[in-house]
Amino acid sequence: MNTKLEQRQKIRFRIRKKVSGTSIKPRLSVFRSNSDIYAQLIDDENGVTIAASSSREKDIVAQKIPKIEKSKLVGASIALKAKEFGIEVCVFDRGGNLYHGRIKAVADGAREGGLQF
Numbered sequence: 001m002n003t004k005l006e007q008r009q010k011i012r013f014r015i016r017k018k019v020s021g022t023s024i025k026p027r028l029s030v031f032r033s034n035s036d037i038y039a040q041l042i043d044d045e046n047g048v049t050i051a052a053s054s055s056r057e058k059d060i061v062a063q064k065i066p067k068i069e070k071s072k073l074v075g076a077s078i079a080l081k082a083k084e085f086g087i088e089v090c091v092f093d094r095g096g097n098l099y100h101g102r103i104k105a106v107a108d109g110a111r112e113g114g115l116q117f
Contacts, residue, residue, distance in 0.1 A: 012096035051081035074108020
């Protein structure tokens with residue numbers, strides 16, 4: 001029987017078969033740990049991270065709010081950084097997690113920030 005981690009890894013690989021980012025339409029990859037959440041805009045053709053944001057940034061850590069609210073701020077932050085690079089469209093990669101809770105909050109924050117996916 002597979003562990004929870006192995007199952008998530010299989011899901012990640014299945015998603016990555018279909019989802020790929022380009023320099024025009026990068027992949028918005030989300031990683032969720034128990035305490036923090038991280039988001040990156042990745043150009044898979046060149047193997048480059050264009051922009052990154054996390055709940056460990058000073059302005060987000062300073063706010064004493066629940067993790068879901070911090071996740072929404074991370075989404076807004078990555079959308080702001082994407083605008084600086086002239087990126088308006090991306091592909092969402094949930095990283096094997098369910099599209100629910102903090103993962104959904106990042107997506108909502110990014111959409112409110114102006115990213116389309």
